[in-house]
Amino acid sequence: MEIVQFILLGLGIGAIYSLLGQGLVLIYRGSGIVNFAQGSFVMVGGFAYYEFRVSLDWPAVPSVVLATAVGVLFGVAVQYLILRPMRTSSPIERVIATLGVLLTLQAAAVLRYGVSSTSVPSFLPTNAVEPLPGASLGVDRLIILVIGVVLTVALYCVFRFTAFGRVASAMAENQRAVASLGHSPDRIAVANWALAAGIAALAGALIGPITYLQPTQLTLLVVPALAAALLARFVSFPIAFAGALGIGVVQSLLTRYVTVTGWGDSVPFVVIVAYLVLRGSSLPLRSHVLERLPSVGDGRIRVVPTVVVVGAFAFLIAFVVPPVWAQALTVTMAFGILTLSVTVVTGYAGQLSLAQYVLAGSGAFAAATFVSRAGWSFLPALLGAMAAAALVGVLVALPALRTRGINLAIATLGMGIVLFSLVLSDFKFAGGDTGIPIEEPSILGWEFGAILHPYNYGLVTLAALTLSALAVANLRRGRVGRRLLAVRSNERAAAALGVNVYVGKLYAFALASALAALAGVLLAFQGVTVLPAQFDVLTSITVIGVAVVGGIGTIGGAMLAATLLPGGVGTQILHGADNLERFLPLISGLFLLYVLRSGRNGLYEMNAHLVRRIGKLLRVPSVKARPPKARPPESATVEEQHDRPPSRTLRVSDLRVQFGGVVAVDDVSLDLVPGEVHGLIGPNGAGKTTVIDALTGFVRPTRGTIRLDDVAIGPWSARRRARAGLARSFQSLELFADLSVRENLAVACDDGGGRRYLSDLVAPGRIRLTPPALAAIREFRLEDDLDRKPGELAFGKRRLVAIARAVAADPRVLLLDEPAAGLSDDEARELGTLIRTLARDWDMGVLLVEHNVDLVLSTCDRVTVLEAGAVLARGTPREVARDPRVVSAYLGREADEADETDEGARV
Numbered sequence: 013m014e015i016v017q018f019i020l021l022g023l024g025i026g027a028i029y030s031l032l033g034q035g036l037v038l039i040y041r042g043s044g045i046v047n048f049a050q051g052s053f054v055m056v057g058g059f060a061y062y063e064f065r066v067s068l069d070w071p072a073v074p075s076v077v078l079a080t081a082v083g084v085l086f087g088v089a090v091q092y093l094i095l096r097p098m099r100t101s102s103p104i105e106r107v108i109a110t111l112g113v114l115l116t117l118q119a120a121a122v123l124r125y126g127v128s129s130t131s132v133p134s135f136l137p138t139n140a141v142e143p144l145p146g147a148s149l150g151v152d153r154l155i156i157l158v159i160g161v162v163l164t165v166a167l168y169c170v171f172r173f174t175a176f177g178r179v180a181s182a183m184a185e186n187q188r189a190v191a192s193l194g195h196s197p198d199r200i201a202v203a204n205w206a207l208a209a210g211i212a213a214l215a216g217a218l219i220g221p222i223t224y225l226q227p228t229q230l231t232l233l234v235v236p237a238l239a240a241a242l243l244a245r246f247v248s249f250p251i252a253f254a255g256a257l258g259i260g261v262v263q264s265l266l267t268r269y270v271t272v273t274g275w276g277d278s279v280p281f282v283v284i285v286a287y288l289v290l291r292g293s294s295l296p297l298r299s300h301v302l303e304r305l306p307s308v309g310d311g312r313i314r315v316v317p318t319v320v321v322v323g324a325f326a327f328l329i330a331f332v333v334p335p336v337w338a339q340a341l342t343v344t345m346a347f348g349i350l351t352l353s354v355t356v357v358t359g360y361a362g363q364l365s366l367a368q369y370v371l372a373g374s375g376a377f378a379a380a381t382f383v384s385r386a387g388w389s390f391l392p393a394l395l396g397a398m399a400a401a402a403l404v405g406v407l408v409a410l411p412a413l414r415t416r417g418i419n420l421a422i423a424t425l426g427m428g429i430v431l432f433s434l435v436l437s438d439f440k441f442a443g444g445d446t447g448i449p450i451e452e453p454s455i456l457g458w459e460f461g462a463i464l465h466p467y468n469y470g471l472v473t474l475a476a477l478t479l480s481a482l483a484v485a486n487l488r489r490g491r492v493g494r495r496l497l498a499v500r501s502n503e504r505a506a507a508a509l510g511v512n513v514y515v516g517k518l519y520a521f522a523l524a525s526a527l528a529a530l531a532g533v534l535l536a537f538q539g540v541t542v543l544p545a546q547f548d549v550l551t552s553i554t555v556i557g558v559a560v561v562g563g564i565g566t567i568g569g570a571m572l573a574a575t576l577l578p579g580g581v582g583t584q585i586l587h588g589a590d591n592l593e594r595f596l597p598l599i600s601g602l603f604l605l606y607v608l609r610s611g612r613n614g615l616y617e618m619n620a621h622l623v624r625r626i627g628k629l630l631r632v633p634s635v636k637a638r639p640p641k642a643r644p645p646e647s648a649t650v651e652e653q654h655d656r657p658p659s660r661t662l663r664v665s666d667l668r669v670q671f672g673g674v675v676a677v678d679d680v681s682l683d684l685v686p687g688e689v690h691g692l693i694g695p696n697g698a699g700k701t702t703v704i705d706a707l708t709g710f711v712r713p714t715r716g717t718i719r720l721d722d723v724a725i726g727p728w729s730a731r732r733r734a735r736a737g738l739a740r741s742f743q744s745l746e747l748f749a750d751l752s753v754r755e756n757l758a759v760a761c762d763d764g765g766g767r768r769y770l771s772d773l774v775a776p777g778r779i780r781l782t783p784p785a786l787a788a789i790r791e792f793r794l795e796d797d798l799d800r801k802p803g804e805l806a807f808g809k810r811r812l813v814a815i816a817r818a819v820a821a822d823p824r825v826l827l828l829d830e831p832a833a834g835l836s837d838d839e840a841r842e843l844g845t846l847i848r849t850l851a852r853d854w855d856m857g858v859l860l861v862e863h864n865v866d867l868v869l870s871t872c873d874r875v876t877v878l879e880a881g882a883v884l885a886r887g888t889p890r891e892v893a894r895d896p897r898v899v900s901a902y903l904g905r906e907a908d909e910a911d912e913t914d915e916g917a918r919v
């Protein structure tokens with residue numbers, strides 16, 4: 013019977029989660045946003061109830077109603093004041109805005125109610141019922157469970173059977189379409205936010221008496237609710253409800269039957285990670301929406317200003333500032349290393365990690381263990397801790413291999429919680445409330461313990477920060493940085509150029525974790541013991557928040573962000589201003605909302621002109637590293653410049669690709685022979701792009717063989733095929749927007765050498781374009797555009813860059829997907845000549861997918877015509893143009909016109 017008792021208890025907990033989970037689904041369905049602040053709305057409801065019921069001593073029922081109304085008001089305010097102005101921001105920025113709301117409300121609640129628990133009298137009956145003999149359940153929990161059931165049924169019915177529900181559901185998919193049908197997306201979003209926040213606030217009023225009111229605990233209630241909503245893919249109310257109950261029950265059973273602490277809290281995330289890994293895909297689908305990403309710095313190191321600033325800080329710390337300021341500067345500098353870790357993983361690699369501070373904590377505990385229990389000296393312990401944290405970082409990164417964007421943010425939050433609950437809360441490893449005592453650190457006999465030698469400790473931290481910042485700047489300028497930015501910008505295009513997307517992501521997490529560990533060690537070793545509670549999950553969220561405030565893609569932004577973290581310079585300044593330091597978290601939260609609402613890239617970039625002006629006033633000479641030069645040799649030809657490996661033939665037979673019930677490609681066979689251009693034409697939806705996707709490893713064929721010379725490459729990944737000489741262009745270009753044209757080409761020709769992952773941190777070197785890239789630059793006349801970003805070029809030029817990038821990879825076989833779309837007739841003709849040159853002079857097999865029939869007929873040696881996935885006709889352009897089936901199905905009058913031109917148009 014005991015097990016039934018714990019299942020019932022679990023249902024009670026799960027019912028609470030379900031109220032939040034339904035709110036998350038509601039908001040997602042109504043506005044396409046995953047609201048991390050849903051637990052904060054519970055907190056608002058709980059404390060509002062407390063104010064009415066306890067502070068004002070009002071009766072229970074009006075207090076609950078008013079608390080719910082307060083929740084509704086908050087929901088409306090958040091949607092109207094924060095998210096509505098961010099309509100055009102990327103989904104990830106809007107999610108960060110909800111994190112901003114979470115941080116702001118959390119900070120305000122701590123200011124008003126402190127961090128200890130506040131109790132409120134219950135208004136629900138607290139006696140227990142015994143639904144089964146020997147197993148009881150509190151009536152209050154039973155009522156919450158019933159409310160959960162009623163709510164689920166009601167929401168399901170509203171969204172399934174009413175016009176409002178149908179329109180609201182369409183919102184998450186396509187707000188513009190909803191608007192074009194005469195509905196107001198704003199009003200629908202506000203209604204959903206109001207309802208979801210109202211439900212959460214009601215939940216707060218209901219559960220306050222059961223769980224007590226404690227800001228952090230209520231805020232983090234969102235975590236299991238996110239797990240439940242994720243299981244429901246943020247769309248199904250019944251699945252979210254069942255998932256929430258399931259998580260509650262499993263947690264309850266684990267708490268009873270597993271003696272190791274932390275398993276209960278970890279379960280939701282084990283569920284999340286397993287689900288994401290199973291459901292995710294290793295590369296995003298073609299339909300994956302690319303987001304506007306925060307801009308990144310150029311990583312140039314201005315030598316003189318760097319030396320002046322570091323020297324000035326060293327002087328200040330060693331000779332000028334009093335100990336409390338030395339300590340504050342030290343904290344900020346250590347946090348600077350932590351925010352630099354965010355620059356690497358989120359700024360450069362584009363992976364939103366909500367676990368950075370917990371990773372810092374794991375590093376601190378590893379170092380403390382090495383020092384105190386294994387007797388290591390400081391430096392080996394520090395390096396060992398960084399290596400250990402890098403390994404943990406790789407584990408945290410595992411979900412990132414198969415998921416991205418918001419789901420990844422949820423997964424990393426989960427991994428942070430698992431790490432905190434299972435590792436940092438483990439008494440044996442982390443010492444519980446007393447933590448691990450540590451000794452004064454020293455290097456080669458030179459002591460720099462923060463208590464006896466605060467100035468020495470400050471100088472060590474300054475050195476660590478300087479080295480970290482230089483390494484991160486070097487990373488940005490080197491090949492690995494380009495690979496990371498390519499992955500962040502477009503995983504499909506990166507893989508098509510042979511970039512190892514997996515390794516890139518794992519590396520970014522590993523490096524960021526090692527940096528986080530360095531920060532964690534420097535923060536923790538300031539005291540005499542390392543305490544687990546120091547490294548909590550909420551501060552991990554704060555770290556991302558302030559990193560966005562500073563500017564997530566720049567080193568200056570990371571430095572500015574660090575001043576806002578607790579105990580550092582920001583705290584010290586506010587302390588001097590009438591003891592206002594307790595307002596720092598609130599100020600940071602408000603700053604975050606301001607920065608996001610303004611749509612800018614953080615305070616550093618917003619004030620970059622000030623930095624420049626100060627530089628000018630001080631007349632600091634700026635030694636700018638000149639942009640790397642890579643002038644193409646005037647007279648070089650491909651043959652003169654390098655020995656090309658032998659040409660290769662791609663043979664495709666009986667290729668079939670199916671998406672569920674849709675047969676996109678049906679028994680297609682074709683050969684791509686060196687020196688020949690093979691055209692692939694057909695009406696929209698005929699399966700042309702799917703053929704390219706299948707040949708390049710982006711979709712798995714259901715049947716058929718693909719051979720490169722004699723090797724069957726069917727099981728190969730997209731990257732391996734690219735490395736073997738298969739290059740492609742994309743219909744929508746998919747250039748790396750943050751990289752210059754030169755860097756776009758460099759990604760294609762950078763070698764895959766693994767040692768670069770370490771050497772780039774020290775010596776990134778200059779961009780060295782390979783002979784094919786240089787020849788492509790000359791061939792496509794891109795000399796004057798090399799230092800421009802793709803967004804600065806005219807459309808036709810961008811198309812050429814996309815093809816040049818594929819050519820720069822020195823392919824044996826080139827697959828071009830609608831390269832002439834949007835080009836003028838003259839440009840298209842020029843392109844045709846170029847394509848023939850590539851086939852003839854570079855001895856490549858080229859597949860040309862095009863709608864421009866003139867171009868195909870005048871450029872290709874052979875043509876295959878597809879209709880509804882199957883081959884309708886094949887042959888020379890002349891044969892195809894005369895084929896009656898092709899003429900009637902596809903070419904129509906165009907064939908006659910083409911027939912007249914095809915003789916002369918070929919080179």
Ligand SMILES: Nc1ncnc2c1ncn2[C@@H]1O[C@H](COP(=O)(O)OP(=O)(O)OP(=O)(O)O)[C@@H](O)[C@H]1O
Pocket residue numbers: 297298671674675676694695696697698699700701702703
């Ligand atoms: N990931 C996918 N899931 C389901 N169906 C898909 C997927 N990708 C493509 N399809 C379907 O496969 C068919 C072929 O699509 P494909 O994009 O290859 O055609 P296409 O000839 O390149 O068209 P267009 O000329 O418009 O680019 C279409 O019916 C399309 O809807």
